[in-house]
Amino acid sequence: MALSAVHVSAEVHMLCLSYSLCTEKEETLALLLGTYYEENGKDFANVDRCLILTRKDKRKDRVEISDEQLSNAIEEAEATGTKVVGWSHSHPHITVFPSHVDLNTQRSMQLLDNRFFGLIFSCFNTDSTLAERIQVTCFQAGSDGSRISIPLLIMPRDPFITQQTLTQLVEKLPTTLLREEREAYDRCTSMHHEHDDDDTHAGADEIIAASFHGGLLVRSLALLLDRLISPLVQFCVDRHERNLKEIQTLKESSNEESSC
Ligand SMILES: [Zn+2]
Incomplete structure (x- = not known):
């Protein structure tokens, strides 16, 4: 069953967005650390940290999480009593929707935990009025490889930035x-x-x-x-x-x- 909602702290949202806005021609890549919890039989995820990853290949649809990066992130998460709950990447100059490559990556990550999710930040993208828009989406992959949209809530924290x-x-x-x-x-x-x-x-x-x-x-x-x-x-x-x-x-x- 898909996640019911993902709660991202405002500071993680700000960090992911700042990272996405750093490079206009290349996609950015990060792993999200946090916890899962269950309420009334539904699964939710909380994100309170973001790990910026070094990209070996920055071409479109080529950003990949290596096994080594994933294992280091799992180790770091476990040391703080959390888990690697999702991944985040950017779509500069393109729409926010996940590509087939993104959905394949997402599906393979869900084999590790079916609650794993993905975030995409679309930036430097203009609409029909030429206004620049920043969009974010949260998604999982269905068993047939289709996109499942997950509600995303950005949660304020005090202090805003740790x-x-x-x-x-x-x-x-x-x-x-x-x-x-x-x-x-x-x-x-x-x-x-x-x-x-x-x-x-x-x-x-x-x-x-x-x-x-x-x-x-x-x-x-x-x-x-x-x-x-x-x-x-x-x-x-x-x-x-x-x-x-x-x-x-x-x-x-x-x-x-x-x-x-
Ligand atoms: Zn993508």
């Missing part, structure tokens, strides 16, 4: 994206080294290839800096200023009360 999520947002997310770019550069340049070993005239080709991949790396890093790291730094600066103002206001109101 230390753990803040660390994921300002540290893990930029580090993962930077590492992916660096690894892609290393893979491409080492491939050229391998090919050129037997070729005595390959020096010029190797230099051109290294320069090309180096240029791509610099471009990717500049985009990351512009679209993610600079806004994050600004967010932290603004938040710090707001905190200082709140502290000042509280001090003033406390002084007024004590002088009455």
Whole structure:
């Protein structure tokens, strides 16, 4: 039987959405940690953490959860008394509905637990009025491979953002994206080294290839800096200023009360 509803904390929703908005041309991938519970014979899932995964292949419909990533996530979840309850990925510039590949992935994950579910964030997608829309869907796969839509509830929490999520947002997310770019550069340049070993005239080709991949790396890093790291730094600066103002206001109101 399909899940009756999925409850996602507002901070996990914010983190998944921020991650999805980081890359306009590539899909993003994360695993969701939380718990399942039963109420009146119906199954529900609660999500309170999100693990950002390193992508080996960023092409459309190619983002896959490796066995190693899944096993590491299960280990991490068990250490905190939770489970890996679902996965999340993005659809930049395309509709929110799961593709056949997504439904196949979902069906194979449901073999581990039939309550496992998927989230998709569609972003950078415009409607007929050219307004940009962000949509999210929660789904499972039926036995015939069809899509089953699951109600999704975004739950507010106090505090809105925990230390753990803040660390994921300002540290893990930029580090993962930077590492992916660096690894892609290393893979491409080492491939050229391998090919050129037997070729005595390959020096010029190797230099051109290294320069090309180096240029791509610099471009990717500049985009990351512009679209993610600079806004994050600004967010932290603004938040710090707001905190200082709140502290000042509280001090003033406390002084007024004590002088009455
Ligand atoms: Zn997809």
